[in-house]
Amino acid sequence: xxxxxxxxxxxxxxxxxxxxxxxxxxxxxxxxxxxxxxxxxxxxxxxxxxxxxxxxxxxxxxxxxxxxxxxxxxxxxxxxxxxxxxxxxxxxxxxxxxxxxxxxxxxxxxxxxxxxxxxxxxxxxxxxxxxxxxxxxxxxxxxxxxxxxxxxxxxxxxxxxxxxxxxxxxxxxxxxxxxxxxxxxxxxxxxxxxxxxxxxxxxxxxxxxxxxxxxxxxxxxxxxxxxxxxxxxxxxxxxxxxxxxxxxxxxxxxxxxxxxxxxxxxxxxxxxxxxxxxxxxxxxxxxxxxxxxxxxxxxxxxxxxxxxxxxxxxxxxxxxxxxxxxxxxxxxxxxxxxxxxxxxxxxxxxxxxxxxxxxxxxxxxxxxxxxxxxxxxxxxx
Amino acid sequence: xxxxxxxxxxxxxxxxxxxxxxxxxxxxxxxxxxxxxxxxxxxxxxxxxxxxxxxxxxxxxxxxxxxxxxxxxxxxxxxxxxxxxxxxxxxxxxxxxxxxxxxxxxxxxxxxxxxxxxxxxxxxxxxxxxxxxxxxxxxxxxxxxxxxxxxxxxxxxxxxxxxxxxxxxxxxxxxxxxxxxxxxxxxxxxxxxxxxxxxxxxxxxxxxxxxxxxxxxxxxxxxxxxxxxxxxxxxxxxxxxxxxxxxxxxxxxxxxxxxxxxxxxxxxxxxxxxxxxxxxxxxxxxxxxxxxxxxxxxxxxxxxxxxxxxxxxxxxxxxxxxxxxxxxxxxxxxxxxxxxxxxxxxxxxxxxxxxxxxxxxxxxxxxxxxxxxxxxxxxxx
Numbered sequence: 001x002x003x004x005x006x007x008x009x010x011x012x013x014x015x016x017x018x019x020x021x022x023x024x025x026x027x028x029x030x031x032x033x034x035x036x037x038x039x040x041x042x043x044x045x046x047x048x049x050x051x052x053x054x055x056x057x058x059x060x061x062x063x064x065x066x067x068x069x070x071x072x073x074x075x076x077x078x079x080x081x082x083x084x085x086x087x088x089x090x091x092x093x094x095x096x097x098x099x100x101x102x103x104x105x106x107x108x109x110x111x112x113x114x115x116x117x118x119x120x121x122x123x124x125x126x127x128x129x130x131x132x133x134x135x136x137x138x139x140x141x142x143x144x145x146x147x148x149x150x151x152x153x154x155x156x157x158x159x160x161x162x163x164x165x166x167x168x169x170x171x172x173x174x175x176x177x178x179x180x181x182x183x184x185x186x187x188x189x190x191x192x193x194x195x196x197x198x199x200x201x202x203x204x205x206x207x208x209x210x211x212x213x214x215x216x217x218x219x220x221x222x223x224x225x226x227x228x229x230x231x232x233x234x235x236x237x238x239x240x241x242x243x244x245x246x247x248x249x250x251x252x253x254x255x256x257x258x259x260x261x262x263x264x265x266x267x268x269x270x271x272x273x274x275x276x277x278x279x280x281x282x283x284x285x286x287x288x289x290x291x292x293x294x295x296x297x298x299x300x301x302x303x304x305x306x307x308x309x310x311x312x313x314x315x316x317x318x319x320x321x322x323x324x325x326x327x328x329x330x331x332x333x334x335x336x337x338x339x340x341x342x343x344x345x346x347x348x349x350x351x352x353x354x355x356x357x358x359x360x361x362x363x364x365x366x367x368x369x370x371x372x373x374x375x376x377x378x379x380x381x
Numbered sequence: 382x383x384x385x386x387x388x389x390x391x392x393x394x395x396x397x398x399x400x401x402x403x404x405x406x407x408x409x410x411x412x413x414x415x416x417x418x419x420x421x422x423x424x425x426x427x428x429x430x431x432x433x434x435x436x437x438x439x440x441x442x443x444x445x446x447x448x449x450x451x452x453x454x455x456x457x458x459x460x461x462x463x464x465x466x467x468x469x470x471x472x473x474x475x476x477x478x479x480x481x482x483x484x485x486x487x488x489x490x491x492x493x494x495x496x497x498x499x500x501x502x503x504x505x506x507x508x509x510x511x512x513x514x515x516x517x518x519x520x521x522x523x524x525x526x527x528x529x530x531x532x533x534x535x536x537x538x539x540x541x542x543x544x545x546x547x548x549x550x551x552x553x554x555x556x557x558x559x560x561x562x563x564x565x566x567x568x569x570x571x572x573x574x575x576x577x578x579x580x581x582x583x584x585x586x587x588x589x590x591x592x593x594x595x596x597x598x599x600x601x602x603x604x605x606x607x608x609x610x611x612x613x614x615x616x617x618x619x620x621x622x623x624x625x626x627x628x629x630x631x632x633x634x635x636x637x638x639x640x641x642x643x644x645x646x647x648x649x650x651x652x653x654x655x656x657x658x659x660x661x662x663x664x665x666x667x668x669x670x671x672x673x674x675x676x677x678x679x680x681x682x683x684x685x686x687x688x689x690x691x692x693x694x695x696x697x698x699x700x701x702x703x704x705x706x707x708x709x710x711x712x713x714x715x716x717x718x719x720x721x722x723x724x725x726x727x728x729x730x731x732x733x734x735x736x737x738x739x740x741x742x743x744x745x746x747x748x749x750x751x752x753x754x755x756x757x758x759x760x761x762x
Contacts, residue, residue, distance in 0.1 A: 159551050161559075162543035170540050170563075177562035178542075181554040 001122065002047040004113065007036045012214030015314065017109035019213050019329075020206075022303045023317035024263075024286035025106015025132030026064065031114055034076045038117035045116035047207055048098065050126050053195030057097040060088060061128065061191040062115050063108045065136070065153065066179035077156060080187060081115045084154050088189040091152060091162060100124045100198060102139060102191060104206040105132025105286075106316075111187070123207065128191065129346075130203035130334035131303050134262065134285040136175060137168035138346050140336045141191045144201040151175070151190035155182040203334045209238060217312045227312035228327060241332040242361040246290050246297045247279035248272065248309065251324045267306070267320050269328070279328060281306070283317040288351050290328055298330035299353065301337040301346045302360045305329045332360045382503065383428040385494065388417045393595030396695065398490035400594050400710075401587075403684045404698035405644075405667035406487015406513030407445065412495055415457045419498035426497040428588055429479065431505050434576030438478040441469060442509065442572040443496050444489045446517070446534065447560035458537060461568060462496045465535050469570040472533060472543060481505040481579060483520060483572060485587040486513025486667075487697075492568070504588070509572065511584035511715035512684050515643065515666040517556060518549035519727050521717045522572045525582040532556070532571035536563040584715045590619060598693045608693035609708060622713040623742040627671055627678050628660035629653065629690065632705045648687070648701050650709070660709060662687070664698040669732050671709055679711035680734065682718040682727045683741045686710045713741045 004010060014028040035045060053059070062084070089095055099112035104127040112123040128139035136148050148171040150164045161178050165171045171190075179186045193201070212234060220230035228245060235243035253268040265283035270276075279297075282288045287304035290297050298304050306315045309325045320326075332338075337346055338359060344350075347357045385391060395409040416426060434440070443465070470476055480493035485508040493504045509520035517529050529552040531545045542559050546552045552571075560567045574582070593615060601611035609626060616624035634649040646664035651657075660678075663669045668685035671678050679685050687696045690706045701707075713719075718727055719740060725731075728738045 157551075158547045159555065160545040161555060162545075164541040164543075166539045170538075173562040174540065174542060174559055177558035178555055181558035182551075 001052070002125075004035075004045045004047065005039065007039055009211060010035045010039070010110070010113070012218055013113075013207065013211040014110060014214065015217060016210030016213030016215075017104060017106055018316060019305050019307070019314035020109075020130070020210055020303065021105030021132040021314075021316065022286045022305055023283060023315075024134060025103060025108060025316075027316060028107045028110045030076060031107055031110030034114045035110060035117055038114070043117040045113040046120070046122040047125050048122045050124050050195070050199045050202060050204060053098060053124070053198060055194060055196040057195030057198075058092065058094050059098045059100050059124065059193045059195060059198045060096050060189050061100050061102040061141075062112045063102040063188050063190055064111060064185060065175045065188050066185035076111070076114055076187075078118050080154060080156050081118060083158065083160075084152060084187060084189050085115060085119055085121070087154065087160055088152050091150065092192060096121055097195070098122050098124050098198070100191070100193075100202060101127040101206070102141070103127055103129045103132050104203070104210050105129070108132075109207070109210055124198055124202070125207045126198060126202035126204045127206040128202060130206055130337065131301070132286055133346060136172040136190070138350075139191070140203055140334075140342070141193065141201050142168040143342050143345050144336070146191055146193045146197045146201045147171075148191050150192065151188050153178055153182075153186040153188050155186050157182075161186075203336055212238065217314075221312060228307075231312065231329070235331060241334070242359075242364065243329065243331045244360070244364060245327050246304070246330045247277070247292055247328040249275070249277070249279060249326070251320055251322055251326060254320050254322060256318065263318055265317055265320070269326065272325070281328065282353075284351055285317065287317060289348065289353055289355075290330070296355060296358065297363055298360050299348050299355065299357060300351055301333040301342070301357070303329075303331040303333060305331065330360045382433070383506075385416075385426045385428065386420065388420055390592060391416045391420070391491070391494070393599055394494075394588065394592040395491060395595065396598060397591030397594030397596075398485060398487055399697060400686050400688070400695035401490075401511070401591055401684065402486030402513040402695075402697065403667045403686055404664060404696075405515060406484060406489060406697075408697060409488045409491045411457060412488055412491030415495045416491060416498055419495070424498040426494040427501070427503040428506050429503045431507050431576070431580045431583060431585060434479060434505070434579060436575060436577040438576030438579075439473065439475050440479045440481050440505065440574045440576060440579045441477050441570050442481050442483040442522075443493045444483040444569050444571055445492060445566060446556045446569050447566035457492070457495055457568075459499050461535060461537050462499060464539065464541075465533060465568060465570050466496060466500055466502070468535065468541055469533050472531065473573060477502055478576070479503050479505050479579070481572070481574075481583060482508040482587070483522070484508055484510045484513050485584070485591055486510070489513075490588070490591055505579055505583070506588045507579060507583035507585045508587040509583060511587055511718065512682070513667055514727060517553040517571070519731075520572070521584055521715075521723070522574065522582050523549040524723050524726050525717070527572055527574045527578050527582045528552075529572050531573065532569050534559055534563075534567040534569045536567050542567075584717055593619065598695075602693060609688075612693065612710070616712060622715070623740075623745065624710065624712045625741070625745060626708050627685070627711045628658070628673055628709040630656070630658070630660060630707070632701055632703055632707060635701050635703060637699065644699055646698055646701070650707065653706070662709065663734075665732060666698065668698060670729065670734055670736075671711070677736065677739065678744055679741050680729050680736065680738060681732055682714040682723070682738070684710075684712040684714060686712065711741045
């Protein structure tokens with residue numbers, strides 16, 4: 001068990017969660033403030049590994065559903081979180097043994113820590129996606145057989161809705177509609193599972209990864225070492241998943257549009273100095289695909305993150321603005337997201353991109369082959 | 382206790398329910414078919430008076446929520462109704478002693494009879510409004526302190542949603558959103574109440590009234606007596622509430638519009654022969670207000686019904702069409718709807734009509750006084 005006693009740890013974790021949020025997932029800042037306040041009062045969130053749980057332990061996710069921007073206005077309250085826990089325990093007829101983050105990316109990474117601080121229920125060092133995704137059925141929980149419902153939704157006023165649906169796609173439809181009726185944002189107790197399931201269907205050690213990423217950026221910044229070298233070294237050292245800088249440049253155009261409950265957008269980046277390369281990133285809440293000079297270099301479910309090129313601060317899609325100087329990071333998704341059954345739920349085609357998934361490592365190899373070939377056959381070179 | 386053994390009784394009740402539906406409430410035809418089929422199989426719905434219940438008996442409404450037109454396509458199934466009952470009994474932790482109609486007008490009058498036929502649970506001879514109303518909070522249950530939630534919604538596929546809201550206005554918002562997410566129509570187990578509450582907050586004897594109205598129209602038609610004389614005599618004899626023919630004419634213009642989940646419309650009627658009077662009826666699911674030559678003659682919550690002038694068949698708002706020859710009936714609402722606290726919920730202003738409620742009996746008296754005065758002072762007369 002790991003007890004979070006320092007606000008710095010929460011801040012690092014939140015920074016890492018924005019990176020893993022791959023442009024979406026909402027801003028964890030409100031959750032960070034809430035947990036920071038609890039830490040000041042001596043209420044410390046506890047984190048445990050899934051291997052510390054009994055097979056039949058009862059595990060629940062706590063996650064915001066709805067528009068992240070409204071989530072930032074609709075502050076988390078102790079009363080609301082404790083009501084949700086009490087209602088869930090009454091509904092399922094048993095005590096909750098551990099909480100789990102539905103997605104480590106963005107604001108939902110911090111929500112279970114907030115409830116842990118006030119209730120004493122530990123949070124698992126694991127999550128349901130290893131990044132952020134826009135829909136309830138897009139989690140490893142859902143993909144590998146742990147349904148989202150029965151789940152319970154509540155708002156700040158005390159309205160409570162329980163959903164028991166025949167598929168997680170329907171849970172998504174119903175929860176989205178309820179969130180909309182209750183002011184565009186609700187908090188859910190969702191994906192009830194056993195300890196055994198938590199070991200099998202979750203992405204493991206993701207709170208540790210978020211914390212490590214956030215700390216790595218901070219310490220490199222504090223010691224004036226190269227933030228991106230440090231970050232790439234950290235990510236490659238973590239579990240060997242491919243990570244690389246896809247583009248280095250400035251934002252020359254951004255389109256933001258809020259439509260059908262989503263944040264849609266497109267960012268265009270140009271190379272610095274004499275570099276005439278162009279990078280275009282498509283956004284639907286999360287960064288979906290990055291193309292350099294028209295060629296895809298990274299695509300969902302692999303992670304694409306945009307970071308400030310001076311401070312290494314990860315940026316969300318809605319923070320992108322003209323003139324920002326940024327680096328675009330590609331980071332391979334957890335292998336659980338890249339199996340065929342997972343790609344049917346979280347692959348590029350599910351986001352309207354008519355391409356087969358090409359893993360980041362493979363596109364890098366192809367690019368270097370093309371690059372080598374072009375160089376070799378280029379008569380001008 | 383009264384056992385419904387004849388299809389004719391269900392048909393009469395459905396016809397009366399269309400009249401009491403005051404243009405809205407949906408078409409009870411599908412429910413009528415379902416109950417007719419059950420009667421053929423020997424499964425008879427049972428009707429009891431609220432005075433036959435113990436004070437602490439457990440009573441529930443069964444009602445459709447959503448677009449009535451979709452309700453007519455989304456057929457009632459035994460499986461769905463029994464699932465709803467089982468889920469409700471599990472949720473509340475007790476057996477349901479009696480069912481009650483949330484609104485006697487339209488399709489929701491028949492829904493509890495359908496479940497009664499297959500489950501054996503009796504239906505109370507009472508309802509929550511004495512007519513049809515478009516929103517969940519517009520019932521005497523809600524107005525007189527029996528909240529709509531916790532309530533349970535289900536669809537034909539097996540999705541189940543439980544709502545526990547802080548107000549019936551919120552129940553309305555949430556249920557409307559859930560219905561929309563589940564294909565525009567769901568069936569609800571709603572307004573849980575005790576036997577004592579059923580005696581205090583319900584409009585009594587409304588199944589009997591619907592049946593009596595339907596039978597009166599049929600028997601007058603069969604015996605070739607004047608249907609409207611018979612109907613007015615029946616209604617006045619029922620409990621002395623004022624009823625009269627507001628207009629006799631033909632439909633010369635109708636506007637139908639489906640917007641924001643409602644059926645909006647306006648029907649214009651002209652007098653027959655030399656009669657140059659004009660009657661305009663405004664529709665929002667139900668008939669809201671009837672004006673003759675610009676003067677209001679009846680308004681919500683009083684009942685306005687349009688009937689075929691040859692057969693006496695009551696018509697719903699969406700059935701109105703150019704050229705139909707009809708009579709417009711005004712029928713005073715149950716006194717429970719006319720108290721100040723009720724008018725705050727179901728009065729004309731709640732439907733965007735900027736008028737104080739003038740009861741039908743009073744507008745009749747005013748009209749006859751104006752008529753008398755005009756005649757006396759008319760120099761040409």
